[in-house]
Amino acid sequence: xxxxxxxxxxxxxxxxxxxxxxxxxxxxxxxxxxxxxxxxxxxxxxxxxxxxxxxxxxxxxxxxxxxxxxxxxxxxxxxxxxxxxxxxxxxxxxxxxxxxxxxxxxxxxxxxxxxxxxxxxxxxxxxxxxxxxxxxxxxxxxxxxxxxxxxxxxxxxxxxxxxxxxxxxxxxx
Amino acid sequence: xxxxxxxxxxxxxxxxxxxxxxxxxxxxxxxxxxxxxxxxxxxxxxxxxxxxxxxxxxxxxxxxxxxxxxxxxxxxxxxxxxxxxxxxxxxxxxxxxxxxxxxxxxxxxxxxxxxxxxxxxxxxxxxxxxxxxxxxxxxxxxxxxxxxxxxxxxxxxxxxxxxxxxxxxxxxxxxxxxxxxxxxxxxxxxxxxxxxxxxxxxxxxxxxxxxxxxxxxxxxxxxxxxxxxxxxxxxxxxxxxxxxxxxxxxxxxxxxxxxxxxxxxxxxxxxxxxxxxxxxxxxxxxxxxxxxxxxxxxxxxxxxxxxxxxxxxxxxxxxxxxxxxxxxxxxxxxxxxxxxxxxxxxxxxxxxxxxxxxxxxxxxxxxxxxxxxxxxxxxxxxxxxxxxxxxxxxxxxxxxxxxxxxxxxxxxxxxxxxxxxxxxxxxxxxxxxxxxxxxxxxxxxxxxxxxxxxxxxxxxxxxxxxxxxxxxxxxxxxxx
Numbered sequence: 001x002x003x004x005x006x007x008x009x010x011x012x013x014x015x016x017x018x019x020x021x022x023x024x025x026x027x028x029x030x031x032x033x034x035x036x037x038x039x040x041x042x043x044x045x046x047x048x049x050x051x052x053x054x055x056x057x058x059x060x061x062x063x064x065x066x067x068x069x070x071x072x073x074x075x076x077x078x079x080x081x082x083x084x085x086x087x088x089x090x091x092x093x094x095x096x097x098x099x100x101x102x103x104x105x106x107x108x109x110x111x112x113x114x115x116x117x118x119x120x121x122x123x124x125x126x127x128x129x130x131x132x133x134x135x136x137x138x139x140x141x142x143x144x145x146x147x148x149x150x151x152x153x154x155x156x157x158x159x160x161x162x163x164x165x166x167x168x169x170x171x172x173x
Numbered sequence: 174x175x176x177x178x179x180x181x182x183x184x185x186x187x188x189x190x191x192x193x194x195x196x197x198x199x200x201x202x203x204x205x206x207x208x209x210x211x212x213x214x215x216x217x218x219x220x221x222x223x224x225x226x227x228x229x230x231x232x233x234x235x236x237x238x239x240x241x242x243x244x245x246x247x248x249x250x251x252x253x254x255x256x257x258x259x260x261x262x263x264x265x266x267x268x269x270x271x272x273x274x275x276x277x278x279x280x281x282x283x284x285x286x287x288x289x290x291x292x293x294x295x296x297x298x299x300x301x302x303x304x305x306x307x308x309x310x311x312x313x314x315x316x317x318x319x320x321x322x323x324x325x326x327x328x329x330x331x332x333x334x335x336x337x338x339x340x341x342x343x344x345x346x347x348x349x350x351x352x353x354x355x356x357x358x359x360x361x362x363x364x365x366x367x368x369x370x371x372x373x374x375x376x377x378x379x380x381x382x383x384x385x386x387x388x389x390x391x392x393x394x395x396x397x398x399x400x401x402x403x404x405x406x407x408x409x410x411x412x413x414x415x416x417x418x419x420x421x422x423x424x425x426x427x428x429x430x431x432x433x434x435x436x437x438x439x440x441x442x443x444x445x446x447x448x449x450x451x452x453x454x455x456x457x458x459x460x461x462x463x464x465x466x467x468x469x470x471x472x473x474x475x476x477x478x479x480x481x482x483x484x485x486x487x488x489x490x491x492x493x494x495x496x497x498x499x500x501x502x503x504x505x506x507x508x509x510x511x512x513x514x515x516x517x518x519x520x521x522x523x524x525x526x527x528x529x530x531x532x533x534x535x536x537x538x539x540x541x542x543x544x545x546x547x548x549x550x551x552x553x554x555x556x557x558x559x560x561x562x563x564x565x566x567x568x569x570x571x572x573x574x575x576x577x578x579x580x581x582x583x584x585x586x587x588x589x590x591x592x593x594x595x596x597x598x599x600x601x602x603x604x605x606x607x608x609x610x611x612x613x614x615x616x617x618x619x620x621x622x623x624x625x626x627x628x629x630x631x632x633x634x635x636x637x638x639x640x641x642x643x644x645x646x647x648x649x650x651x652x653x
Contacts, residue, residue, distance in 0.1 A: 101418075105419050116404045
């Protein structure tokens with residue numbers, strides 16, 4: 001049985017939330033629904049599952065790696081090319097704390113930034129399902145249903161106040 | 174009796190007027206459709222008058238002559254043409270470095286700290302402040318390279334295996350500078366870019382030609398799916414918390430370049446927080462100036478940047494002034510009381526010597542004027558006046574850095590070397606860095622949305638007026 005992806009555009013959050021409720025009632029699972037909006041909308045507002053993210057884990061991973069790199073810079077490298085300055089320790093701890101702190105933060109920030117790229121699959125210049133109205137504040141609900149049921153779902157979305165319901169098409173952004 | 178009743182009736186009217194305050198004067202309670210706001214921001218980027226191009230041309234000329242040509246000439250001739258010479262080998266280049274790093278602090282402070290505390294007034298001007306951070310740091314970096322002289326050898330500072338058998342000495346505050354400033358440049362640029370992605374996507378949807386290609390590349394394929402927003406908001410929250418200690422560390426480390434030396438005027442245990450507050454002081458003043466110029470010169474900016482924002486910024490400036498004054502006095506009184514002969518000479522020289530005008534102007538502009546004026550709401554809400562105070566603060570802070578670096582190096586423990594510092598080519602290079610900062614700002618104001626539209630709309634969605642009894646009270650909902 002072939003499937004169709006439909007796109008319903010709503011003016012506001014309330015009808016979009018009702019539409020998602022209705023889709024659930026009509027047997028469409030959360031894995032077959034995607035919502036696109038121009039501002040971040042908390043999952044609880046639309047009755048959607050909590051979206052996963054690895055960004056915070058990657059941040060922590062970056063911090064640990066940065067800490068290790070900082071320790072290496074401070075306490076490893078001076079022994080490679082030792083600079084003996086009269087009366088001073090080769091690997092003193094207080095300056096080491098500064099360098100270690102900076103490296104920890106640098107790596108944590110870099111990992112967080114890269115985390116957004118990895119989790120969101122950025123950059124992505126392939127054709128994607130999208131409508132420009134989203135950045136004008138509209139809420140777009142994409143859902144995948146059996147092609148034979150498309151008419152039934154279109155009618156249901158129109159009844160719930162969708163501005164338009166049409167087959168979603170991937171296009172070059 | 175008549176007078177008294179008049180007074181009372183006047184008070185009553187004022188009381189009523191207060192109650193009838195129109196909530197629409199606040200951006201969060203004056204929403205427009207998102208499409209209309211997008212169109213306003215796009216139009217502000219596309220609209221340029223002939224004056225814009227004239228200023229752009231003048232700045233470009235100054236950058237070519239005072240920055241690139243002057244720097245090239247100095248590289249060819251040697252650092253002496255700049256003006257540094259015995260006993261002050263640290264001159265205006267380092268004054269500029271400290272000044273620009275100071276300017277860069279406001280972006281992070283406004284964006285990160287106000288985001289952490291969910292201060293709603295931040296929304297329309299975070300990006301303008303963040304851009305100051307990035308462009309300020311570029312000028313700070315350029316100034317360090319100018320000071321370095323042989324810039325092509327700057328890679329010696331990086332910890333890379335080499336054949337010279339030389340390894341960076343991590344005990345040196347100058348190495349801490351390199352690491353801290355690099356971390357801050359990268360961190361603040363990433364922090365600028367992340368919240369910009371949704372607005373670049375908005376611009377992509379409304380552009381054609383080369384602009385469309387430009388925004389398409391930078392928007393990275395952002396659509397606004399639940400996942401993309403989740404990753405972005407988690408990352409922005411992390412950045413907001415993590416960049417704050419980095420910001421504090423940067424200017425503290427810059428202060429240690431001086432405080433770690435046993436010199437009169439420099440060796441001070443409060444130099445770290447004193448420098449951080451000085452940076453915030455000048456940065457806030459710079460933000461006031463930028464907002465005034467944006468509002469005055471860019472189309473539709475009076476909708477986004479309102480009196481309430483200047484008022485809030487003015488309050489922040491007032492608080493920072495008090496804190497800065499406290500640390501200035503703390504630093505000053507301990508040195509004054511200490512009884513060290515060389516320090517005593519230095520303080521007398523600052524107060525009565527040939528640079529006394531600079532010292533007094535610094536005290537007047539940074540410590541006297543701001544609290545005298547900023548307590549008044551009328552002053553805070555007058556954009557040009559707040560920008561003028563911001564300008565005075567920045568002039569004063571520049572003088573403060575000038576006094577700390579070449580002047581304090583000149584008045585040292587060896588009176589036979591005392592000599593008034595005379596900058597030469599450094600003056601042109603300073604004009605060059607200022608011109609480049611302004612040039613970058615002007616170019617970027619026409620390329621990226623200076624107003625974070627999605628953040629403004631998000632804020633407007635969470636604000637509403639709730640009827641309680643006969644009054645309509647502002648209410649904020651928690652969307653997260």
